[in-house]
Amino acid sequence: MKALKLALYVVFAFVITTSLALAASNTFKAKMTGKEEVPAVKTASTGDAVFTLSKDGKLINYTLKVKGMADVTAAHIHAGKMGAEGGVAVGLFAGPKKEGKFSGVLATGTIMDKDLVGPLAGKTLADLVTMIKGGGAYVNVHTAKNPKGEIRGQIK
Numbered sequence: 001m002k003a004l005k006l007a008l009y010v011v012f013a014f015v016i017t018t019s020l021a022l023a024a025s026n027t028f029k030a031k032m033t034g035k036e037e038v039p040a041v042k043t044a045s046t047g048d049a050v051f052t053l054s055k056d057g058k059l060i061n062y063t064l065k066v067k068g069m070a071d072v073t074a075a076h077i078h079a080g081k082m083g084a085e086g087g088v089a090v091g092l093f094a095g096p097k098k099e100g101k102f103s104g105v106l107a108t109g110t111i112m113d114k115d116l117v118g119p120l121a122g123k124t125l126a127d128l129v130t131m132i133k134g135g136g137a138y139v140n141v142h143t144a145k146n147p148k149g150e151i152r153g154q155i156k
Contacts (some may be wrong), residue, residue: 026053028132030139030153037152038085045069047151049139060111060125064092071144072098078138079119079131082154087118
């Protein structure tokens with residue numbers, strides 16, 4: 001009886017651990033600061049982005065939060081390794097411009113194959129996920145003061 005309980009416990013622990021690992025492998029995050037921009041931007045603004053791939057791999061749901069931003073104009077996923085600039089691959093926020101100071105959820109949405117542009121135009125979410133897992137994608141948020149980007153973070 002004790003052996004059976006132990007075996008069930010081991011199986012249960014394996015299932016939970018595997019489920020958590022799979023969930024984690026489908027979630028990607030970016031912490032954004034001005035230091036990550038190229039070149040670095042002196043700002044107290046910060047941000048976080050969370051991307052969750054659906055089980056079937058056909059959708060990525062995202063939430064983009066910022067803190068202490070002013071006059072936000074746009075936000076994107078770009079193709080590019082840390083320290084390098086790259087082309088826009090997915091639009092996350094295109095306005096209308098957030099006038100004045102803003103902290104909170106800037107954008108939420110769903111990314112599908114049809115939303116991929118620039119270096120990923122005509123490709124699939126699997127290609128975006130491969131880019132992310134290879135360290136080749138970042139998020140940045142653009143403002144009126146810093147039109148090339150005020151905060152940035154690699155997606156991991």
